[in-house]
Amino acid sequence: MIRSFTQRLGQRNPNCVFEQLDPRCKLLIVLIVTIAIVFSNSLMSSGLFIAVGIVALFSRLTKALLFTSSFWVLLWCIFMLLFHIVMRQAISAPRAMFTAMVFKGTALIMTGLWFAVTTKLRDFTSALEAWRIPKIIILPLTIAVRFIPTLFHESLVIRDSMKLRRIAHRKRDLLKQPHLIGHSYLALITIRSLKMADELAAVAETRGLARPGKSKIFKPAQFKRNDYLSLSMLLVLIIVLIIASYFV
Amino acid sequence: MLKIDDLTFTYTGHKLPALESINLEVAPGKLVLVTGPSGSGKSTLLHCINGLAQIHYGGKLEGDIHVAGRDTSGKPLWQISELIGTVFQNPNTQFFQLTVADEITFGLEYAGFDNKTIKDRFRKALADVEIEHLRNRDLFTLSSGEKQKVALASIIAMDQPLLLMDEPTANLDIVSIHELIKVLQKLKNQGRTIIISEHRLWYLRELADQVVVIKDGKLIYDSEPDILNCSEFRDEIGLRIWNEPGEVTKSYVPQNNNSPILDITNLSGGVGKNKQIIKNVSLSLKAGNCIALMGHNGTGKTMLSRILTGLQKQHKGTVSIEGKILKPKHRIGKIGCVTQHAEQQLFSDTVLGELLLKPNINSIEGDCSEEILRQYDLIALKDRHPQTLSGGEKQRLAIAASMAMNPGIIILDEPTSGMDMLRMRNLSQQIKKLCDKGLAVIVITHDIELVSLCCDQILWIENGTIAKNIERQQYIKFFNELIKFNTQEGNENEIHGCLL
Amino acid sequence: MKKAMNTNSSLTNNGTHHYQEIKYSGAVFESRLRSHMDTYGWSQVSPTGYPKKVWLDIIKNGKSETNRRTAYIHVPFCGTLCTFCNFQRKPGTPAMAADYAQLIKKELQWYQNSAYVLQGRFEALYMGGGTPSLLPTDTLAGLINIARQILGLDESSEITIESTIHDLDEEKLRAMAQAGVTRISLGVQSFNTSIRRQLGRLSDKQTIYKTIETARDAGIKTISADILYRLPGQSVREFQNDLDCAVELNLDGISLYPLIAMTGTPLEKGLKTNKIAQLPNLSIEMEQCKMARNILITSGYKQDTSTHFIKEDDRNLYANVRLDDGDCLPIGCSAGGYLGPLVLMNAMDKQMYQVQISGGKTGYMASVNLPAKNRLLRSVTGQLQRGFLNTKTIWQNDSLEPEKILKERIDKYLDKGFLTKTTEQYELTDDGWCWSYNIAADFANIAKSENSNSSSAFAMPSSNISGNKTHPHALKYGKKKNGKGMRGFTIKDISVLGVMCALVIVVQFIFAMIFHITGIALIPGVMQFVMSFASCIILFIALKKVPKAGALSIMTAVYSMITMLLSGSILMGFGLIIGGVMGDITAKTIGGIQKTIPLIIALVIYRTSQTTFSKLYAFITEMTQVQLVWYLILFSIFASAAGAVAGGLAGIKLTKKITKAGVMA
Structure with missing residues (x-):
């Protein structure tokens, strides 16, 4: 699990076209798509759903796409069953709800996932720096992402130690003795985190990170041709969908 | 390059100084080894030089420190860091990024260099430390040795005149140490000045130009490395081996006629269904015996201990304790385990509370806990928070806490990494006491001195099975086979064994 | 003593001076060096030896090779900021300057009984900066008196203070004269009011004239003024007007400086963006320079140094002693000086200077032998x-052949x-x-x-390595703000915030996993409560460790960005940031985030905002057509708020527990 996390955020895949896009451009795309989804009617949302689906297929997110859509379909079915039939609460527009849930819901989630899967931490921080977000946010971001695997690993080790000492080692202890988890696990992991933070601060100081002044980004984020291309394609798509939805 | 004049340093809140009247001169291009018993002030000295002690940790510094002709007093840490680069002990808390390339360029970016300089320095750093093949690797998938090299590369890229290293081999195995020797030689040839604070001394035999010994905060030796050849000197200070393995005395444990307390038959296991790390291990252990499990990193020693303690399910085979075959979930708690990082095993608010944490059916309560603390020499600390204890005290407490569960068997995983001679001897005494009480002890270690002192048998693990079973009389021969001190550099294939 | 100048001037009938255009041919130099700092090539020495010992020796044993001594006191504060100045920005107030003056006094007292000070006679004291005249009257007079006593300055010594026009009123001038000030150096720059305004100077020409008169009346013996040329768009004629005013005032000393557009100044930026007219080219500048010599010499002045012209009442002693291999004892933050074979520099950073002085030391930072x-x-x-x-x-010495x-x-x-x-x-x-x-x-x-x-002895290591040339006297008033400053957060704080953010995510993830595995997640509200509890308990501790305003905003901003990276959910991201910022602001208004109750309230606000925004999904996907869903949403928001409160309260207990471990220091 740790490995997949770090691979997702660290390792670059040279084959993926979307990874070359500037994260700022992708963020804008996500924002525009979200707004479009929020205000769209059924035709637009189905159009967006298809567009998102195609992009997802190209980003190797097929499984996620299928899973998300089936989840929404299932949820809609449960809704219909539970409320419409059993509880007799009329749902005014079941078809609209279906479109909204399945199309809008999937499109929203898949756009987000597309962004998440194709953006690497380093590119993201470069983009943030290009937007002049101060060091005081970017540095903790880098530290936090880098520490998530470490703290997760530490949690597993602590859990093992707790098991060995027979502290809350059975599943039912979760309900019977939750305070033990708090006392033992939370206290220890917090202490360990704070100690690690202190060690990291010492390392950071000796690496000169407290230097006043600007840091020079090695590969600054830049809008390239592909970025403008994708943004324009998106805008065209949305305009087309808006116009089309007037005719239906 | 470095001149220290009459340095006295006291941490805030402490009455006694951590370092007293230290005078030291280091010429450019030399490699200096700073050593001494634990707690003597080696790390404090390094922290005073790089500014952490007085600025980050807080304390009163008297005296002068000049690096490259410049006085470091009064300068902010980031300015001092332009003269001094520090490589710390724990590779895990030294990194900021997720991949190797990002990590090395990270520091360069913050220094404000332009792109061309960053590229050149990046390439040079990779070449100097010989890790070009790791360029795009994920930091979390690297071994300890590779991580340490990446940390070194990211510091070297900053090109400071003075390099400090605080116990760089604490988490390394012998193969990695040999690679580190090569890298250090290369750096020395480039004219860098390096100061290394260490417990493990032998790998710097050919490299160190100057040896500084610190004891109780005072500098007691500052000259040629030859003095470390003298074993009386080393014993007096409590230093580890330098040029030859020590004597192995005959075992004092009489022949044991007890029945086996632990019986393992055809044990196989690993993570995931198809991956087998342990293959067909069989052994039996009698009460009162202590055996050592030795082997290279990655051969399955830790996996074996996890399976034995019940944290991991085995694929095949049985484990029986005191005659009863037990499933993993019933084994938990029957075998005590103390790992390398004792702080991950201490949960309570007070030392006494640690032993009273969760009474087991078999466990001991109340004043028996105080008795245990007395045995482990921790009674004076009974109201302290476990996380504020020193390394050795934490380890003793972890062992005591395991003992409070009344197990019949106890496993110690790498108990002596980073320990000096004195503490290692104390630990071996403790292990002997445990054996006298009737416990069976398994020690997973690389430390041949510990093994010589208290283990009756060595099991050499290779490829997940027990390859050799060595009795005490054969130790010397085995050690000499493993550790060829007289081997020429470059013949790494012959050096299989591990030290410390 | 100077021989007759080659003037090309001729008086015309109506008294104005005509100057033939002075041509210079054959450029010997590529460009003109305009500052004395450019002549310090001799100070570039490889660091060897331990000059601090030499310094200590000289001070304690009084062994200095030359007897000519001066002292320099540096006051790094300015009331207003000039556009051409490269000093770091934080306007100083008289109060700040007064506090600083206490440090100066302490440093002087350190030297009080040293052999060096006792054995020699100080010929001159110069107080520069910044704007020393910013000091309140009493403080200034007190400081000068102490300096005079300690350094043994007598009536024949010269004591100079750099001043602005607007700082000087009659009272201050009298106090200064009484304390022993013999000379003031006024930063006039130009008499032309509009040019003065452009440069950021305050007073107008009338005020200048009046102040000089008042100063004379108060008893200041020597009055000198700094005048700039090579100003943006300044013609030769305009500079001539300034010179004529200066002559008219019968100033005892006139310092002429060509304007230098130092990197990082507003002037440089204005020139680059063409908001300010360009500086005159070299030929005009040279003409101005030569014309100045001509005018001033014919008016009875003598050129004493590269930049300074004097009349009889200006001995310009400090500069002359310094240029004559004299010692100069540096006092104050970033003051430089000489002592025998040593070139000295005091601590450049004001905080460092303060630390050193408070620690009973002098301001000494580095020296070169x-x-x-x-x-x-x-x-x-x-x-x-x-x-x-x-x-x-x-x-010279015997080994050299000059x-x-x-x-x-x-x-x-x-x-x-x-x-x-x-x-x-x-x-x-x-x-x-x-x-x-x-x-x-x-x-x-x-x-x-x-x-x-x-490498240059005093080049700050940063200017070597990072390639950004900062003026050696460019001061740091505190954290340098380049839009990316740390705003009061130290590296320790940042590490803690980062690691604790990671912990929030890991703990939430683990709890989520556990609850999903055990199936409890299906009960509505429970997940919200538990997630909220988990995150707030850790946030509570983090904010207790870093109780600064803005910490919550930073943590939630980081959290939201990680959420973006992991799931791409822009709604949750917004919710987090808005919640964090609102929480922070609320906490600040009701007492500050250091206190427990505002902290818990802030956490509740943050968590409620997050839950609300994440429930927007239900709204967007029209699940809210069903009545029940509304109730569920409200219930989860409530559960989330309750979890936040519970988390906060549990955080109090947990903080107590871990304080004993010594990590909350």
Whole structure:
């Protein structure tokens, strides 16, 4: 699990076209798509759903796409069953709800996932720096992402130690003795985190990170041709969908 | 390059100084080894030089420190860091990024260099430390040795005149140490000045130009490395081996006629269904015996201990304790385990509370806990928070806490990494006491001195099975086979064994 | 003593001066050096030896080679900021300056009983900055009195204070005169009111005239003014007007400086963006320079140093002693000086200076021990800046042959007409005076050619490595803000915030996993409660460790960005940031985030906002058509708020527990 996390955020895949896009451009795309989804009617949302689906297929997110859509379909079915039939609460527009849930819901989630899967931490921080977000946010971001695997690993080790000492080692202890988890696990992991933070601060100081002044980004984020291309394609798509939805 | 004049340093809140009247001169291009018993002030000295002690940790510094002709007093840490680069002990808390390339360029970016300089320095750093093949690797998938090299590369890229290293081999195995020797030689040839604070001394035999010994905060030796050849000197200070393995005395444990307390038959296991790390291990252990499990990193020693303690399910085979075959979930708690990082095993608010944490059916309560603390020499600390204890005290407490569960068997995983001679001897005494009480002890270690002192048998693990079973009389021969001190550099294939 | 100048002026009938255009041909130098800092080539020495011992020796045992002593006190505060100034920005108030004056006093007292101070006589004291006149009257007078007593300055010593016009009122001037100030150096820059405004100066021409009069009345013996030329868009005629005003005022001393557009100043930025007219080209500048010499000399002034003209009442003692190999004792933050063979620098950073002084030390930061040749060159540049070069009287020792070392360059400048030879020495010609810094720098660079590995003694390491040239006297008032400053958060705080953010995510994930596995997640509200509890308990501890305003906003901003990276959910991201910022602001208004109750309220706000935004999904996907869903949403928001409160309360307990571990220091 740790490995997949770090691979997702660290390792670059040279084959993926979307990874070359500037994260700022992708963020804008996500924002525009979200707004479009929020205000769209059924035709637009189905159009967006298809567009998102195609992009997802190209980003190797097929499984996620299928899973998300089936989840929404299932949820809609449960809704219909539970409320419409059993509880007799009329749902005014079941078809609209279906479109909204399945199309809008999937499109929203898949756009987000597309962004998440194709953006690497380093590119993201470069983009943030290009937007002049101060060091005081970017540095903790880098530290936090880098520490998530470490703290997760530490949690597993602590859990093992707790098991060995027979502290809350059975599943039912979760309900019977939750305070033990708090006392033992939370206290220890917090202490360990704070100690690690202190060690990291010492390392950071000796690496000169407290230097006043600007840091020079090695590969600054830049809008390239592909970025403008994708943004324009998106805008065209949305305009087309808006116009089309007037005719239906 | 470095001149220290009459340095006295006291941490805030402490009455006694951590370092007293230290005078030291280091010429450019030399490699200096700073050593001494634990707690003597080696790390404090390094922290005073790089500014952490007085600025980050807080304390009163008297005296002068000049690096490259410049006085470091009064300068902010980031300015001092332009003269001094520090490589710390724990590779895990030294990194900021997720991949190797990002990590090395990270520091360069913050220094404000332009792109061309960053590229050149990046390439040079990779070449100097010989890790070009790791360029795009994920930091979390690297071994300890590779991580340490990446940390070194990211510091070297900053090109400071003075390099400090605080116990760089604490988490390394012998193969990695040999690679580190090569890298250090290369750096020395480039004219860098390096100061290394260490417990493990032998790998710097050919490299160190100057040896500084610190004891109780005072500098007691500052000259040629030859003095470390003298074993009386080393014993007096409590230093580890330098040029030859020590004597192995005959075992004092009489022949044991007890029945086996632990019986393992055809044990196989690993993570995931198809991956087998342990293959067909069989052994039996009698009460009162202590055996050592030795082997290279990655051969399955830790996996074996996890399976034995019940944290991991085995694929095949049985484990029986005191005659009863037990499933993993019933084994938990029957075998005590103390790992390398004792702080991950201490949960309570007070030392006494640690032993009273969760009474087991078999466990001991109340004043028996105080008795245990007395045995482990921790009674004076009974109201302290476990996380504020020193390394050795934490380890003793972890062992005591395991003992409070009344197990019949106890496993110690790498108990002596980073320990000096004195503490290692104390630990071996403790292990002997445990054996006298009737416990069976398994020690997973690389430390041949510990093994010589208290283990009756060595099991050499290779490829997940027990390859050799060595009795005490054969130790010397085995050690000499493993550790060829007289081997020429470059013949790494012959050096299989591990030290410390 | 100077021989007749080659003036090309002729008085016309109506009294105005006409100046023929002075042509100079054959550029000897590529560009003009305009600052005395450019002549410090002799100070570039490889760091060797331990000069601090030498310094201590001289101070404690009084062994200095020359008896001529001066002292310099630096006051790094300004009331208003000039556009051409490269000093770091934080306008100083008189109160700040007064606090700083206490540190100066302490440093002076450190030297009080030292042999060096007791054994020699100080000829001059110079107080520069910044704007020393910013100090309140009493503080200023008190400081001067103490300095006078400690340094043993008597009536024949010269005590100079740099001042602005607007700081000086009658009361202050009288107090200064009574305390012993004999000379003030006024930052006039120009008499032209509109140009003054452009440069950021305050007073107008009338005020200047009046102040000078008041100063004379108060008893200040010598009044000198700084005047700039080479100003943006300034013509020769406009500069001439300034000179005429100066002459009219019968100033005892006039310092003329060509404007330098230093990197990082508003002036430089304005020039780059063409908001300010361009600076005059070199020929106009040279014309201005030569014209100045002509006008002032005919008006009875003498050119004393490269930048300063004097009349009888201005001895310009401080500058002359310094340029004559004299010692200069530096007092104050980022003050520089000389002591025998040493070139000294005090702590550049004000905080560091304060730490050192409070710790009972002086402001000493670093020094360089000049080898013999460099000392010779220092002496050479000192003489050249005073208009002459005398190979017999420059500093030398037996190992050196000055004639040999300097011959090549002396011949070169004799050839070019910048030096002339008299019976005793060489002297600068008219042209030579206008290029005096270039000439001096050229001589100084004799030292550079031999020391290829050396680095400048006082170049801050950052200026070497990062390639950004900061002015050596550019001060740091605190954290330098470049839009990316740390805003009151230290590296420790940032690490804690980062690691605790990671912990929030990991703990939430683990709890989520556990609850999903055990199936409890299906109960509505429980997940919200537990997630909220988990995150708030950790946030509570993090904010107790870093109880600064803005910490919550930073943590939620980081959290939201990680959420973006992991799931791409922009709604949750928004919710987090808005919640965090609102929480922070609320906490600040009701008492500050250090206190428990505002902290818990902030956490509740943050968590509620997050849940609300994440429930927007239900709204967007029209699940809210079902009544029940509304109730579920409200219930989860409530559960989330309850979880936040519970988390906060549990956080109090947990904080107590871990405080004993010594990590909450």
